[in-house]
Amino acid sequence: MSYRQLHFICLDGDNHQVVQILRTRYKKTLLKYFGRFSLQARANVKTVTMDLNFYYQDIVRACFPNAQIVIDRFHMIQMLMRSFNSLRVQVMKTFDKRSRQYQLLKSPWKLYLKKFDELEKVHPHYNWHYKDYLTQAQVVTEGINTSTTLENSYNLMQSFIQAVETGN
Secondary structure, eight states: OOOOOEEEEEOOOTOOOOOEEESOOHHHHHHHHHHHHHHHHHHTTTTTEEEOOTHHHHHHHOOOOOOOOEEOOHHHHEEEEEEEEHHHHHHHHOOOTTTTHHHHHHGGGGGGGGGGGOOOOOOOOOEETTEEOHHHHHHHHHHHTOOOHHHHHHHHHHHHHHHHHHHH
């Protein structure tokens, strides 16, 4: 039987150099690996950047008593986009499937996940779903305007992505 094995990659946060690659991501393996270092050395660790693996927080707290946990930017943006996309679908389902609002939120779903600055704003294209000539920016703007919650969430997502990219 062949399956994809997930490894644990430990990087130096300052220079992004690989420190260690472990063959598994099992909690027991990680606790054993980090337990090899003295408590004094582990207590000197100031931050641990990690993905959203559900048990990594337990490992960090057990091994690095003074470390602050930081979720990496990629996973923060990914989580925010998934949440927004779920909200978009939830709002979309409140409309009749033949309605313009439903079509604006359904067929061009990928546009909502792009940065607003990268959307076409000049040349409208005809779309038979909503029988109109609209630019990508107009589609997204009209779509998010179907719900205040959706609009606020979209604006938050866009602001967050920009803040991460600019280091703000």
